[in-house]
Amino acid sequence: MNWKSAYLESRILSASPLDLVNILYEHAILEIHQARQSLARGDVAARSGSVSKAIAIIGELQSSLDLEAGGEIAANLGQLYQYMRAQLTAGNLRQSDAPFAEVTRLLESLGDAWRAIAKGSAGSGVSGPWLNSSAGRSTVGDEAPYALAGLSA
Numbered sequence: 001m002n003w004k005s006a007y008l009e010s011r012i013l014s015a016s017p018l019d020l021v022n023i024l025y026e027h028a029i030l031e032i033h034q035a036r037q038s039l040a041r042g043d044v045a046a047r048s049g050s051v052s053k054a055i056a057i058i059g060e061l062q063s064s065l066d067l068e069a070g071g072e073i074a075a076n077l078g079q080l081y082q083y084m085r086a087q088l089t090a091g092n093l094r095q096s097d098a099p100f101a102e103v104t105r106l107l108e109s110l111g112d113a114w115r116a117i118a119k120g121s122a123g124s125g126v127s128g129p130w131l132n133s134s135a136g137r138s139t140v141g142d143e144a145p146y147a148l149a150g151l152s153a
Helices: 003-013 017-041 044-063 067-094 097-120 144-148
Strands: none
Touching: 003 017, 017 044, 017 067, 017 097, 044 067, 067 097
């Protein structure tokens, strides 16, 4: 394990549910950035790998929603996450940067909102009704950053 993976693992293991959401947003944006760079270089394999990781991360965000307690907010977020996943797939298939740029803007905007929520609830243990109460307890995939940052039940 390199130092970056060790740092991320430590960060994830000590994170609150809101911090985990923020970590997922950060890494989804990072993967899309890498996909965009790979698209510019013509590296199909790297682009597809990064898009797949971003789609998986957004899938985890979507599956962590508590639709019953979160009501309309959670339902709207779920639809937005589904739209982002579809846009990433379309961008990858069409080899087009525009869908990647759009999803990046959406994730950055939502990430800003989640950071504001986390900042406002620091130390209160608040996770919000839109998040599944068991967020951060399961794993996704084989790679450490994604496996450790899972938010599903």
